[in-house]
Amino acid sequence: MLLGRVVGEVWATAKDSKVENMTFLLVRGMRPDRSLEGGYVVAVDAVGAGLGEIVLVAQGSSARQSELTQGRPVDAVIMAILDDVRAEDRDWASFDESGAEL
Amino acid sequence: MRICRIAGSVHATVKDASLEGERILLAQPLSLDGEAEGAPLLAVDRADAGVGDHVLLMKEGGSARLILDDENSPVQCVVVAVVDHWAHEGKVFP
Amino acid sequence: MHLARVIGDAHATVKDPMVTAAKMLLIHPIDGSREFTGHPLVAVDMVGAGPGEIVFYTTAYEAVIPWKRLHPDVPMALIDAGIIGIVDRIDVEGVPS
Numbered sequence A: 001m002l003l004g005r006v007v008g009e010v011w012a013t014a015k016d017s018k019v020e021n022m023t024f025l026l027v028r029g030m031r032p033d034r035s036l037e038g039g040y041v042v043a044v045d046a047v048g049a050g051l052g053e054i055v056l057v058a059q060g061s062s063a064r065q066s067e068l069t070q071g072r073p074v075d076a077v078i079m080a081i082l083d084d085v086r087a088e089d090r091d092w093a094s095f096d097e098s099g100a101e102l
Numbered sequence B: 001m002r003i004c005r006i007a008g009s010v011h012a013t014v015k016d017a018s019l020e021g022e023r024i025l026l027a028q029p030l031s032l033d034g035e036a037e038g039a040p041l042l043a044v045d046r047a048d049a050g051v052g053d054h055v056l057l058m059k060e061g062g063s064a065r066l067i068l069d070d071e072n073s074p075v076q077c078v079v080v081a082v083v084d085h086w087a088h089e090g091k092v093f094p
Numbered sequence C: 001m002h003l004a005r006v007i008g009d010a011h012a013t014v015k016d017p018m019v020t021a022a023k024m025l026l027i028h029p030i031d032g033s034r035e036f037t038g039h040p041l042v043a044v045d046m047v048g049a050g051p052g053e054i055v056f057y058t059t060a061y062e063a064v065i066p067w068k069r070l071h072p073d074v075p076m077a078l079i080d081a082g083i084i085g086i087v088d089r090i091d092v093e094g095v096p097s
Helices: A060-065 B061-068 C059-068
Strands: A004-016 A024-029 A041-045 A054-057 A076-081 B001-010 B025-027 B041-045 B054-058 B078-088 B091-094 C002-012 C024-029 C042-043 C054-059 C081-086 C089-092
Touching: A004 A041, A004 B054, A024 A076, A024 C059, A041 A054, A041 B001, A060 A076, A060 B061, A060 B078, B001 B041, B001 B078, B025 B054, B041 C002, B054 B061, B061 B078, B061 C059, C042 C059, C059 C081
Parallel strands: A041 A076, B041 B078, C042 C081
Antiparallel strands: A004 A024, A004 A054, A004 B078, A024 A041, A054 A076, B001 B025, B001 B054, B001 C089, B025 B041, B054 B078, B078 B091, C002 C024, C002 C054, C024 C042, C054 C081
C-alpha cells in the first residue's frame, strides 16, 4: 500500500458510465520524514478523505477489493485515513511538511 | 489513473481485432502543475475526448478490460473521463 | 500502450517452448514527433510488422493476451511486450502527418 497525502481533487463531468459516482483525489506518496515523493496517483476515495490528510492507497487489482470499487475499473483506491504513524519510534506528527523535525 | 492532455490520434488498419472500431488517442501524461511528464501513451477513447482536452487516463490492464467489457483485450490504457479542472496546492488547473 | 519504430529483429535457437513460434522484433519507442525516446526493447510481433514501420505495443500480461488468442493451446507464455498494431498515420497538433 502507498502511504500518501491528499494534495488535490479532480472534477470530470464527461466520463465513462463505469466510473460514475466516484470522487477522484490526487495523492502524492510520502516518505517517513513526511516529505512528498515526486509522482502522484489519481485515486478513488472510498473513505471520505480530505485535503491534507495522510492516507493509505491500494493499487492495481487490489484496488477493486473495497466495497465501493468491487468489480469496477479502479486502479487506485484510498482505503484508510491514518491517525498516527510511527517511524523509528518517532511520531510523524513531529515533522513538518518539508521533512524538518519540529 | 493519471492526468493527461490529448496530443493527437493514431490511425491503424492492421491491428489487434479487439481494437476494431476504437478511436486511439495519443495522451501526454502531465504533472500536477500541468507540465508534460514522460513519454506519451496510446489509449482507447471512452470519453469522447478531443485534441487539447485534459483527461483521466486509466493505465492498468485489468481496469481497461472491465471498461471495454472484453476479457481478451490487450489494451492497457483507456481515456475514462474529460477533466473539467483539478485543484493542487490551492491552485486550479488547467 | 506505446508507439515505437521497428529497428531490427532478434533470433534465438534456444527459447522457452511456449514461444518457439514467436517472431521477435527489435523496436525503439518514439514520441508524438516520431523522435526516439527511452531504450530499445524486443517485442513479439502479433500483426506482421516489418523493418522501419511505426507500430504500437502493449506490455505486461496484456502482451500475453493476443498470443493466447493466436495459440489457443498455450496456457501462458513468457512474453512481456507485444506489437498489436501497425500505424498508418499519426495526427499530432503542430507535427506534419
